[in-house]
Amino acid sequence: MSERDLELRRLANEEVEKHKDTVESDPYRLKYHHMPPVGLLNDPNGFIQWKGTYHLFYQWMPFDTGHGAKFWGHYASEDLVKWRHEPIALTPSDWFDKNGVYSGSAVVHDDELYLFYTGNVKDENDNREAYQCIAVSQDGVHFEKQGVAVNLPEGYTPHFRDPKVWKKADHWYMVIGAQSEDLQGKVVMFQSSDLKNWELMGPVTGSGEGTLGSFGYMWECPDLFALGGKDILIVSPQGLEPQGMNYANTYQSGYFAGALDYNTGKLEHEDFRELDRGFEFYAPQTTLDEQGRRLLFGWMGVPDQYEQAHPTIEYQWVHCMTLPRELTWNGTQIIQKPAEELKQMRGPVLLHSSITINNDQKAIRGIEGKSVEWNLEFEKIEDQFAIELFQYASLSYKDGVLTLSRPHLEDKTKTEFRRVALEQGLKSMRLYVDHSSLEVFINEGEEVMTSRIFPQPEEEHILFTSLGESTFSIEQWKLDGFQHA
Template structure:
């Protein structure tokens, strides 16, 4: 049973939803088919799991303001990854071990119990941080009871020790935690358990100041380790990387290593770090394995500490959203991301053109426009440069000779043009999901992905295609 304090916290959060519901829902930038907070601030997805026939996505939530603070766990469920139901609050800050926030974590099925692991955040009277890895359980997947602390801070680490991801391999449970060592470099730290309540510290499996990494961030957040096509993949969010050419352009990064984890020695032999998304807003990804055997990923469509106070939606009492769910595939050592096939259920009013030629001109095709749409753009021939202008706010540009793909947008902070780029040997296809205030671009079947928030004039639905040279392509549009 929830404590009286937690029940009161949840009641206050629900009152906040009701108080500002009409203001939030009136925002023209409110997204159409993405997960968003009912009010306040949303950040990391938590506890992403397919359990008892339903998908569950929990999320970091501050209901009382559009800034950060003592976080709750909000909760959505879905039977198809498309249509989502807002559930009652799962966790609220209330106990001695989480009174200043129920921070990020994961979920597992333990003999039919939906079991959550999260970081309890505590600040003492002097402002010092303390963190605990905690557990909560539910029989029905909706009502959760906290079971308290299962892992305390091991020696050698600062209190920046959080975001437990738990999974089972053979007869043992494993937990990986994002950490900062006392020497102020980021680590991914592994534990093992037989019963989910008593955990053995195995050590750091990867982190900065290792031979293969050198200096690589002062804190690693939101780790996730899983097996895919016979390889072990470690997703992590290192903080403190310096921009390097087209790489690491956001204030914090999200990416992965591919390798092999020795579960006995806690040694992870891996390759280089690769960013998961080339866009402006992508962080804290989390994966799950569903009943179809797919490794699915969902992420925060935001970045911490990056002009959050300038978002246009703040005046409407909400901020941030989650990405679309994506299926992961490992191809030649590289993660490819593709939108889950269930999203095709949203399609309506298809308009298609084949073998369109654009040569040293710009064109608009009748019916190829909108603000809540899906676009598939397949290239047959390209000489020179091709660009797609989207709602007079963003541009996708590919220079065939330079082998560079660029996403430009008008900054919502100052209105100036800003860009993110990647090198791309050939542009074969773009698969674009456009929502009222977001864009997700899957390039060449998910070889690269760009995710960003856009805030164009709501009435502008234009899409213009231009070529400096010659391009022959097919294009299909659906309203969603």
């Protein structure tokens, strides 16, 4: 390690210790989601399973609750439930990454773990440079930087980042989120035979490519993989205007499904579809694990979307990850379900079957808590059904539309909404509540709504309302939470 690298590690660890008591005293700290030990967490990086261990790296700013010269933090687990916080993986210590070790991915080659990431560099005039870099590890904990693998090609601005690498047959492939010189968002693909020398193939797709038309000025965090006979491109486009219920956040995350031509690097695809319809979800990354499952983590945040209004800021931290989710393809769309291992967190089940509410609002005996999982199955909704969570957020279903509402984080006198239309109506909801987070898996994962929530810490009330007659069952498990070493 260089002197600068050692210094940055020391300073970051000192920051963790300095604010440890403040951070841990926050009532909005989570029980079973990944958080930063101090400062800001954003994109999941380098998500991979290697030799039976899941590695989840993350963008980390230890010195501030704003964005800046990012590090890579590192969690590891054998079962997605018991996690340990490993030493810092990467620091912004070299000329090619001095203003941030930005997002990237991981692959295994010759029994070593390779990290690919974007080195962010700015000069004294704030002009940006971007380099795609490599770091290698023999033990999955200690990483040695190998320097720059890909320089900025002609035709693109320095908004060129977030390499995702995978292998198919005898070649390696890399997709990068990009902005063309005419300020259109793209995903660009490279090919390599040795992970070191990369040949540009061109744009996979993007704004202004093929029949897509104008579709944002920058595409971030691409991920390209096969699922159920389709090639899936997950991407986070910036610059989409709201369209009805769609594209309601500052920036979006979703996917294109189609067929990738590995000879040309072009993806023929269907329309863009959002992965999550809640308030906070961005920059998801997937991996194929040793069981053959396609697993996903996302960042429970959105850049430039009132991040400094989160009440955790006063406790010296901000943001968290989603739960790990398994992705499948049902023939027409991606289905997202919580990873099976999360059931290990459950305590005894509390079951209420065949509850009927008719033009009334009521609490249900025993349904309570801030670290819980609920499963609701609906037999009948006559007019409107709603769940009010802790006198703060609510989920309401009427006329084929599910609405999530909460107080606006910046202006508490206002209420903000996210909505999704359910073609088959509301059949089921699986809710995960974790002190200041909410993840709702709707109709067995056909839709998901992920959000931060900040009710009064002592508030426990859950109220169920029905206009007309609603009949449903509800199961509750109190969750023990991730175990962190």
